[in-house]
Amino acid sequence: MMDQAVRNGTEAQAEHKVEIFLADYEPPKTVVTDIRLVFCLFDTHADITATSTFTRNGDLAAPMVLDAGDMLEIVSVKLDGVAARHSRGKRTLTVEGAGAGGTLEIVTRIKPQDNTKLEGLYRSGGMFCTQCEAEGFRQITAFPDRPDVMARYAVRIEADKASCPVLLSNGNPVASGGLGEGRHFAEWEDPFPKPSYLFALVAGDLGHITDHFTTASGRRVTLNIYADPRDLDKCDHAMESLKRSMRWDEEVYGLEYDLDLFNIVAVGDFNMGAMENKGLNVFNTKCVLASPETATDRDYDSVEGIIGHEYFHNWTGNRVTCRDWFQLSLKEGLTVFRDQEFSADMGSRAVKRLDDVRILRSHQFPEDGGPLAHPVRPDRYVEINNFYTVTVYNKGAEVIRMMHRLIGAEAFRKGMDLYFARHDGQAVTCDDFAAAMADASGKDLSQFKRWYSQAGTPVLSVSRARTGNDVIVTIEQETAPTPGQPVKEPFHMPFLMGWVATDGQAITPVVTGGDWREDGCLLEVREGRQSFTFKDVPEGAVPSLLRGFSAPVRLKSDLTREDLAFLLRYDSDPFARWEAAQTLARDQVLGVTAALIEGRNAPADTPFSDAVESLFADKALDPAFLAELLTLPGEVELGQMMEVLEPGHLHEAREATLNDLATRYEAEMRARYDSLRPKGGYKQDGAARAARRLANLLLQFLARRPGGDALVKAHYEAADNMTDRIAALSAVSDSDFACRGAILADFYERSKDEPLVLDKWFAVQATSRRGDTVQKVRELSRHPAFTLKNPNRLRSLVSSFTMLNQAGFHDPSGQGYRFLAETILAVDKINPLIAARLVAPLGRWARVEPARQAMMLDSLRFILDEPKLSDDVRELAAKSLKG
Template sequence: MADASQAVARPQTKYLKDYRAPDYTIDRVDLLFQLEEGVTHVTSRLQMRRQSGGVDTPLVLDGSHMKLLSVELDGGQLSADDYEVGEETLTITGLPEEFELTIRNDIDPSANTALEGLYISKGMYCTQCEAEGFRRITYFLDRSDVMATYRVRIEADREKYPVLLSNGNEVDHGLLGEGRHFVVWDDPFPKPCYLFALVAGDLAYLEDHYTTKSGEKVTLRLFVAPQDLDKCRHAMDSLKKSMKWDEDVYGLEYDLDIFNIVAVSHFNMGAMENKSLNIFNTKCVLANPQTATDADFAAVEAVVAHEYFHNWTGNRVTCRDWFQLSLKEGLTVFRDQEFSADMGSRAVKRIEDVRMLRQYQFAEDSGPMAHPVRPDNYIEINNFYTVTVYEKGAEVIRMYHTLLGPENYRKGIDLYFERHDGQAVTCDDFLSAMQDASGVDLGQFSLWYSQAGTPEVTVESRYDAENELFELTLSQTVPDTPGQTGKKPMHIPVAVGLVGPDGADLPLQLEGENAPHDVDGTRVLDLKEASQTFRFVNVAEQPVPSVLRGFSAPVKLSTGLNEDQFLFLLAHDSDSFNRWEAAQTLSANIILGLVDDLAAQRAMELDPKFINAIGKVLDDDTLDNAFKAEILSLPSEAVLGQMRTPVDVDGIHAAREFVRGQLAHALENDFRALYSLCEDRGAYEFTPEAVGNRRLRNMALGYLMELGDDEVCKLAIKQFMNADNMTNEIAALSTLVNSDCAARDGALQTFYDKWRHEPLVLDKWFSVQATSRRADTLDVVRHLRRHPDFDIRTPNRVRSLVSAFCALNPVNFHDKSGSGYNFLGDILEELDPINPQISAGLVRPLTRWKMYDADRQQLMKKVLMRILSFKDLSPDVYEIVSKSLQ
């Protein structure tokens, strides 16, 4: 088995240090697509010029999975001796400085299971070209720093494909012979080929309009399968809100006559920001109250905003190379996070974002695939569409905002667009714009782009009552990660407050200042050295420090506070995030303490002070219900596992379940009262208040189900049967699936019978079973793998079952028998030849094998070695598995 890894061909590693501009570029692209059964004829006419070198400099075009028919240079046919066709390249030499190259080739979209380039999804042609999918359409300079204007003509059968879409504005259409028709689209804005899009199908659409601040009227269309037309209104409203928000907050207006969105059922990503023609996974665009949860509504709103915001942060200004991916993604994630915060509860949104960051990005930072926000090397770029590039990248942008302040941040953004509109640029270009506009030295801050790992910050405090002086010492370390050791101190913005004995924030005046300097009781401290001490004066009473308010930097924090101080912050901190953080820290400390008790065979007991503190939060009428629900959410088993090495899988699960059960019994009356109080009274509304009520009510039901009595089971069944929205229906089903209620199996069958023809709802049916805490879950998952409605070629369905089990059900996936690992290995053996990108995402839970006990390590390594021995293993999976075994 050990020799198998050496038999696998090693794909080439690409390095940021090796970047060089292309010798040739393309200024204008004319494309003709003739869609026919079993084949698509592609003709590309490229207006090209040489940028460096001489007549002997070869032009090397990227291309794969196609049949080359002919090549013309300035109208003259080239013979086969005039060019060289490699496995993934077309090379031509002896070219003039400027020329027109015409290439004709055939492709078969119906055979494209990788869902990259042009493929067919349920009878509809669609594209996904980011990052390197365009090379599966025609031979091209498939790189992000080659920007051209495009004119696209699509010809197809009129009856089968009445809708023909591409980028830009429609400039012509008409009929052809034999029942065929054509449409011509022209995009006047230069773009890289990864932003090219094409859609052809029999689609219905919802139309609306938006008038920009400049008075330009934009037509908005959302294309879907006809049966899904009733699920489009929320996405359309979200688009219009996004357009207005971008004008109000960033001063950015839309720039074309039309904006189209298309929903696709087979899609590797969430959505794609192709210029003026966004292609979406159906999961991220379709929503009505009967089929989508509150979380789905929020996700649709956020993803629609994200892709629209890319029109400027990604399209008008794009990435010079793929190492700079966070230039567009980190910035745009920050923008969509702020949009969502403005649309709903800012406090809850921040908590949700940080929870996601800790569960996934912190884990990535501590594993074999740890990489900087701007990676310095990769084998397969698809593997770097990661939480580090996206979510940690967003935290980097948030730190710009925190360090510079809103006014200077906006000046920096404006300067960025003024300098670089229509260009492909780098993260350094963005930093320079921010630095030049604000006058703030960001040289040390640039380390956030190049150093991997999660910085660890420790806090020590000292109060001098006689001199009314409070000292706060902050120290930082940046842990070693693969390929990076001995790292430099980072520039970390640490937002702090000092909470007085009465629960109020104290004025913040540093030694040497003439007066307090804070914003609403919060001061941002610049931590730049390995250790720094900040001295606050005129502190009349000993405070409790509230550190890293709003999670002002993506770091791991050790505050040195004791249980009573955390309880004090939970009760009084004016910063909502740190109030929640106090509850999370208390919960984590308690659960991990119980893990130790289990290991020592001591009886588990839950501290009454913690129960009382949670009870007081539930009784606090000044808090909104969504925030109360967040307080009740214990740290996940995955996050708790990051706090202990080796991870005690079974101990963490048992201790966490014990705490849930103890809270349920101790606060039963509170939960019953909340369940009744938060009942929906009227038609479904997606408003912060209504969402908060449903969330707290369903949280209360989940805790009540821990009691295990028949009365609560009947309560869950009643909610399940009577629910008039998916939020309440799936919440009730989830509690039943995790229980031993007699009605459990019947509820699952009822749900399936009701929703079997709604793919996105059926995904929920698969997921709710895959994430069950019951001991028989893997048997259920294996059975569902063979279910007639499971299709391994459908990414959403694979994620709903396989990813849900492997990534979200640690106690069952990491069963000490290793059966969960073997199940994943079996899936990957079948899936990798079909869709390497999805396979690469699924394998990641195995890569953190070093975090577990010796027995599990051996079992996980065995499966990883087996994966490495797969015949024709994709570069996507090879890169991740091979790095994890180093």
């Protein structure tokens, strides 16, 4: 926070930002109640006049210190209409003689066209756009740029009418008209006080589609989605998703939209997925545009989920916001939970839950186990942008989900009602949210709140002991040390389990200390070691553990392979059934990996391959869920199970398992694939999507068998939608097929004028399992269509390669590490926020074998040797180097 930075020393003169601590929080010394902004936009610059009504706290004789970004030129400063003495620091503006309060007018000039950081006000393809979260508003004007300063905003935008016919800001339009000389203006007012990070402005040549929504109380809301006129035909799905989101929030939480207008704008150059600015959501085009020809089924799901997420922020983030940035998960974890539940209600709840768990295991668990581990609510930071992480968002959502499970849906809804009743219009903390839930439910959540303050992924070890007819289930929890937290206290968590008898039927034995619910028996784990006794459990009954993934933990148990195969056939809980398959698959792949490392022959037992026979025999299985059961854990997740990661051997072992499955079940796979191929045209209903999901997975297996080249080529040529086309492209990209070059070239020709589709072309090649992928990625980084300036294009190639292609990134030559280090330095000169988000893979050096360790450390040192490195990258690279 601004005041803390000043208090910690000579911030204005510091070369690098100082570390800020949660424990040092103090209320703002300057509070703004109202602000009027006048933007005069030109091709070469923008002039902004900000007139604020403010009051001050504390020492009124002290100067007023405001946050001011490095891209600002301060033109003039006036207090109550009179020129004020002021001085400019590197990150601050200090104003003398402010007294107890009054009116402050600051005129600034910026150059949006030169703003490659995409923070504050910038230009994207000729369009003016803002991104103010977390600290972008200070790049527009000097201001107490912190979330606990909430003001009412009035905005006037003046611009050239030909190049910027559309002028948008937060709230409601109140005036517009011509100015002469080809210029015009529009004025907007937002009736709700908001923090500066929620301010938004868009000006450009945009088309739009319009619809309406009538709220539960009968108010008619106008809905607009603005985009490049060429993309308007891809906005219908987003509009329908918005209306579904609005209805769902009313039905589930009783929350109505509070303005008469809701605008969404799709922007091609955007650092994030989307931004929930009050009444004017700005979206990355990737999160809005969808058509069968350009978007996969997963893209459709993503658009719906992200549209919902940003809309739900209207209450969980906007009406009630964060007191400080340490509380980021207050809005993000809660809203991710809400969007997950919305998506589950709109589609398959079982499949959605598995998708969410997969993200945790492939992205958040590695973060928790590495040098960048941090709590859901961090206690310190240098650059807040570095904490927009899967821990804050996705693990934060799991914390909310556990709270929901512990107190129950009815009490959770009462807690939400109480939260809004207490805090509407306020900037609050995670503790305030937990207090509302505790008060509404009567549940003591004091120990539970350790999930906010302790980093790391707990490991639960579950064992059974039979005493006569009873079974004692013992659960032990342990959390490894993380940076700055060598000792962990036990967590309070829900552990949901069930029992399946030998005939495959569920049973509900009486339990001490547990509570049977519709989906299983809820045990509350609070201690390092805790036992629960189940009465009169039949011999041979098998426990179904961690149902619904009821806590974000790693699970170890005494379940045998026979137990797991039994659960795979009979368990009624989708997650537990899928987890049985995943555990068998992990055992098989890691067994082969160990043999390869030790130079032994591959083990003869193939537990997962053997169990798959029962899956093909079960004709009642939903095709989408069968696809999930047949999908092996990814190499990143599997690598987390190894004491020392040997990425090459692990890749070889996983490939061997896939080949074994393809060989053993070729006939069954081909018959099922043929039965799933569409007999009519493209459809977006659930049955058609499920059929595509399974058929396209089976294609990946069948591509490994003789004749796979012809099958893949035929699949590609017959595709009438992007889901099928990209599946064929993925299979051919992995291969040595003679048709490989022609299909890659054809896809490029089809997609070269569609940026989001071209991103897929780059990503598919970056994740290829071929041995020459690292060289190909370097080659693609020099492709005319590749650019470091567009975050989507950068992520499609570089992040796909370094985060998803473990074997390629860890190529024994070390080329993957050096490529990433060089890319980080190049991007850092353009967009430090995005550059910093590329660092994490290099920080996982401690888990790999020594030769690769040395090369990864050299790459980190190479980054840190750059004298002009940004604070964003320096913070994460330095932490990564420490391990």
